[in-house]
Amino acid sequence: MEIEASTDSRGNGQRFALTALFYVVSFVILDWISFIHPFAPFGLKPWDPPTALTLALLIRLGLGYAVVVPVAVLLADILVRGMPVASLSTLLSGSAITAVHVSAAWILREILVVDPRLSRLADVVRLVSVSLAATSALATSVVLEFTAAGLLDPVDFASAAVRSWVGDFIGILAITPALLVFSDRATVVGLIHALRNRPTRILEAVLQGGMILLTVWLVFELKADEFKFFYLLFLPNIGIAVRHGLEGASASLLLTQVGLIAALTIQGYGATEVVEFQMLMLALCLTGLFLGAIVSERSHANRALAENQARLQAILDTAPDAILTVDESGAIETANPAVERMFGGQGLGQGRRGRIAQKLTDLLPGLKLDAEGIHEMHGVRRDGTTFPVEVTVGETAIASQRRFIAIARDVTRRVEAEAWVHQHQLQLAHADRVSLVGEMASAIAHEESQPLSAIAAYTRACLLLLKAPVVDLDKVNVSLNKVARQAARAGEILRRLREFLQRGEMQPEAIAVADLVTAVAELARADAQDHGIRLELDVAPDLPLVLADRVHIEQVLLNLVRNAVDALSGQPREQCQRAILIRARERNSRVVLTVHDNGPGIDPAIAERLFHPFTSTKTSGMGLGLTISRTIIEAHGGTLVHELTGRPGTTFSFDLAFADE
Amino acid sequence: MSTLSAPLTVAVIDDDDGLRDALATMFDALGFSVVGFASAEAFQPRLDDPTFACALIDVRLPGIDGMALFRLMRDSGSRIPVIILTGHGDIPMAVEALKAGAIDFIEKPFDPDRLLDSVREALERDSEVRQDQAVAERVRLLIGRLTPREQEVMDLMVVGHSNKAIASRLGISPRTVEVHRARVMEKMAARSLAELVRMCLHIQKEPGT
Numbered sequence: 001m002e003i004e005a006s007t008d009s010r011g012n013g014q015r016f017a018l019t020a021l022f023y024v025v026s027f028v029i030l031d032w033i034s035f036i037h038p039f040a041p042f043g044l045k046p047w048d049p050p051t052a053l054t055l056a057l058l059i060r061l062g063l064g065y066a067v068v069v070p071v072a073v074l075l076a077d078i079l080v081r082g083m084p085v086a087s088l089s090t091l092l093s094g095s096a097i098t099a100v101h102v103s104a105a106w107i108l109r110e111i112l113v114v115d116p117r118l119s120r121l122a123d124v125v126r127l128v129s130v131s132l133a134a135t136s137a138l139a140t141s142v143v144l145e146f147t148a149a150g151l152l153d154p155v156d157f158a159s160a161a162v163r164s165w166v167g168d169f170i171g172i173l174a175i176t177p178a179l180l181v182f183s184d185r186a187t188v189v190g191l192i193h194a195l196r197n198r199p200t201r202i203l204e205a206v207l208q209g210g211m212i213l214l215t216v217w218l219v220f221e222l223k224a225d226e227f228k229f230f231y232l233l234f235l236p237n238i239g240i241a242v243r244h245g246l247e248g249a250s251a252s253l254l255l256t257q258v259g260l261i262a263a264l265t266i267q268g269y270g271a272t273e274v275v276e277f278q279m280l281m282l283a284l285c286l287t288g289l290f291l292g293a294i295v296s297e298r299s300h301a302n303r304a305l306a307e308n309q310a311r312l313q314a315i316l317d318t319a320p321d322a323i324l325t326v327d328e329s330g331a332i333e334t335a336n337p338a339v340e341r342m343f344g345g346q347g348l349g350q351g352r353r354g355r356i357a358q359k360l361t362d363l364l365p366g367l368k369l370d371a372e373g374i375h376e377m378h379g380v381r382r383d384g385t386t387f388p389v390e391v392t393v394g395e396t397a398i399a400s401q402r403r404f405i406a407i408a409r410d411v412t413r414r415v416e417a418e419a420w421v422h423q424h425q426l427q428l429a430h431a432d433r434v435s436l437v438g439e440m441a442s443a444i445a446h447e448e449s450q451p452l453s454a455i456a457a458y459t460r461a462c463l464l465l466l467k468a469p470v471v472d473l474d475k476v477n478v479s480l481n482k483v484a485r486q487a488a489r490a491g492e493i494l495r496r497l498r499e500f501l502q503r504g505e506m507q508p509e510a511i512a513v514a515d516l517v518t519a520v521a522e523l524a525r526a527d528a529q530d531h532g533i534r535l536e537l538d539v540a541p542d543l544p545l546v547l548a549d550r551v552h553i554e555q556v557l558l559n560l561v562r563n564a565v566d567a568l569s570g571q572p573r574e575q576c577q578r579a580i581l582i583r584a585r586e587r588n589s590r591v592v593l594t595v596h597d598n599g600p601g602i603d604p605a606i607a608e609r610l611f612h613p614f615t616s617t618k619t620s621g622m623g624l625g626l627t628i629s630r631t632i633i634e635a636h637g638g639t640l641v642h643e644l645t646g647r648p649g650t651t652f653s654f655d656l657a658f659a660d661e
Numbered sequence: 662m663s664t665l666s667a668p669l670t671v672a673v674i675d676d677d678d679g680l681r682d683a684l685a686t687m688f689d690a691l692g693f694s695v696v697g698f699a700s701a702e703a704f705q706p707r708l709d710d711p712t713f714a715c716a717l718i719d720v721r722l723p724g725i726d727g728m729a730l731f732r733l734m735r736d737s738g739s740r741i742p743v744i745i746l747t748g749h750g751d752i753p754m755a756v757e758a759l760k761a762g763a764i765d766f767i768e769k770p771f772d773p774d775r776l777l778d779s780v781r782e783a784l785e786r787d788s789e790v791r792q793d794q795a796v797a798e799r800v801r802l803l804i805g806r807l808t809p810r811e812q813e814v815m816d817l818m819v820v821g822h823s824n825k826a827i828a829s830r831l832g833i834s835p836r837t838v839e840v841h842r843a844r845v846m847e848k849m850a851a852r853s854l855a856e857l858v859r860m861c862l863h864i865q866k867e868p869g870t
Binding site for chain 1: 677679680682683684686687689690691721723724726746748749768769770771772773777
């Protein structure tokens with residue numbers, strides 16, 4: 001597959017040629033080597049490595065090499081068997097062999113989609129099954145040809161066929177798996193790596209190989225009834241299969257086969273005995289291959305599992321939150337390193353395996369396992385100190401037993417920040433008031449300039465009047481009184497401002513809502529007028545007094561009014577009279593104040609975040625107005641809401657308790 | 662104070678009652694009569710009323726604001742001199758107002774002297790305008806007493822033509838021209854040709870003659 005994927009066609013061609021050459025040469029050499037105990041001059045051998053080579057080639061490198069197969073067969077027939085060059089049978093046998101091999105390889109590659117590395121047991125099973133069918137077909141067709149060509153006596157048909165079949169099948173079983181497995185680059189690299197990592201492995205491999213050869217020698221040295229002692233060869237092969245999986249099995253089987261053939265040749269056995277030994281070898285191969293495949297599969301699965309495990313463990317180790325698994329009785333089963341860091345102390349053991357504490361409730365007292373969801377509570381450290389945590393508990397079943405997972409987050413920082421904000425609430429509220437006044441500064445300055453201008457005019461009038469030939473003291477008197485009034489008015493504006501900007505604790509007192517509303521209207525009127533916005537007041541008569549801190553409630557109202565002014569000032573003037581309505585009513589034993597404007601309303605996307613800090617559509621201001629306002633109202637025991645009335649415009653309302661409660 | 666004959670009337674347009682009253686008191690002490698308006702809408706029906714010698718307009722008014730009112734006055738051809746008062750310091754607005762012909766643009770709280778100077782300037786300008794108008798009226802009245810032929814003659818007289826030239830132009834005898842000349846001078850009550858020319862120039866200054 002690697003070769004087929006190459007895009008360099010010239011390189012492709014070169015590689016193809018080289019590989020083909022290598023194949024042909026190997027084919028011929030192997031054929032020559034195994035040319036022992038032939039049955040008649042036709043070379044039906046009990047051991048046929050070239051077949052194994054051909055199948056391995058086609059499976060591993062693709063059906064493109066099919067064209068080379070007949071060439072190799074022909075060459076081998078000529079060089080090794082000395083067959084006549086242009087005889088029909090030669091050609092026929094060549095094409096038959098090619099056809100069978102190509103079909104087998106095609107079935108394995110395309111239909112059954114076998115992994116050339118034989119990574120699964122299923123792959124090995126398929127290889128064996130298809131090889132069985134292929135070799136049977138091959139044996140039959142070859143022997144048929146020879147019989148038909150008159151080269152074979154029909155009497156010998158069966159034994160010839162069996163011999164041919166055994167040779168091919170054993171060849172495949174003993175050789176092809178090894179070829180397929182060790183032609184995979186990744187496998188070879190991994191193997192070299194493993195050997196380099198642990199040089200003792202090389203020693204082990206040598207010993208194992210030696211053991212096989214020793215066993216082979218032993219089998220044949222013992223002379224008497226070697227067939228029985230053949231079973232000794234199962235021992236090292238099974239051992240290697242179990243220890244090294246399919247890779248080991250294929251190598252050891254190859255070695256065993258080579259050793260066996262060598263021993264048989266040296267001992268000078270006849271063809272029939274060789275066939276019998278090969279049958280035994282068959283059993284050994286099947287056993288070794290299947291066992292090796294199973295072991296390999298299992299070790300792959302284990303490796304994948306271990307990788308997954310390692311990954312999960314890494315997550316648990318890195319997690320900043322404490323993660324614990326707990327059994328039904330509340331005893332801690334596992335705890336990640338964060339548990340140790342969070343619940344602190346010495347001698348807690350390894351985060352993973354040691355027990356931090358016996359029971360979950362030692363760390364999180366009062367935690368009920370059944371209660372799902374997030375709980376805010378306190379965790380207890382080893383040294384007895386406590387700290388605020390957010391705990392989530394989940395239930396699960398492991399191996400059909402109830403288990404609970406507890407995840408605890410240290411929220412000390414957050415709690416501290418909230419406390420800080422709360423403590424500094426007053427400062428923040430003050431800052432907000434300053435900010436509000438700042439936004440209205442221009443309008444307020446304008447307000448102040450009115451009484452001052454009037455004073456200037458009146459006093460000039462008085463001076464002029466006093467210069468007249470006949471002084472009209474009454475007029476002077478009237479004007480001076482008016483001066484005093486205007487001065488008081490100027491002072492009033494400043495007084496209101498100063499009061500509004502004062503710092504200090506909240507001082508609730510009984511207040512008339514009408515006064516509150518009037519005061520705010522005074523502060524806001526100039527600003528509203530500047531924008532051509534009408535400010536309407538609608539305070540129900542006879543409202544009970546409310547318990548409230550005046551400055552802070554004025555601040556809330558002013559915030560709402562200023563927001564309304566901002567919203568409306570964006571609108572063009574001419575459309576309709578822009579107005580803000582401040583209303584106060586009694587409802588459900590509380591006083592409800594509402595600020596409504598007939599502006600464009602609030603975009604639903606922003607509406608959700610209205611009361612969050614630093615949400616603002618304004619370019620000026622701190623963006624805290626509504627946040628602070630809500631805090632103030634909640635401190636008064638009420639709620640500040642943005643009402644969705646369905647009518648055009650925007651409405652905010654809040655409620656206050658009666659003073660006599 | 663410049664010489665003024667009849668009590669002049671000042672219009673004060675400001676929504677602040679206190680300030681309106683204060684300005685009224687101050688102008689009253691100076692001998693003006695004052696009419697106050699709390700909004701631009703209240704003043705609108707009288708925005709080209711010739712009784713007003715001057716208008717003090719606050720920029721910030723409910724409804725139509727001061728600058729819009731000023732523009733309305735310009736557009737309708739009102740000749741009342743305008744002084745703009747403001748509580749904000751707005752340079753672009755000031756420039757616009759002055760370019761559009763306001764007498765002054767004053768910030769509050771104002772120095773009464775500054776305000777009074779501006780008012781005086783407004784009044785002078787106003788009185789100049791009125792005088793011009795009065796003279797032009799008189800001249801038109803006098804011209805109305807001339808016959809068509811006498812008018813023709815006068816037109817040519819003020820341009821500087823000699824009797825001879827006039828005679829040939831009109832196709833009458835020089836003697837007749839002399840007679841017409843005498844009549845013109847008498848009817849127009851002009852003591853010299855120069856005076857007659859000045860009188861005609863007065864009318865030419867006025868648009869629409």
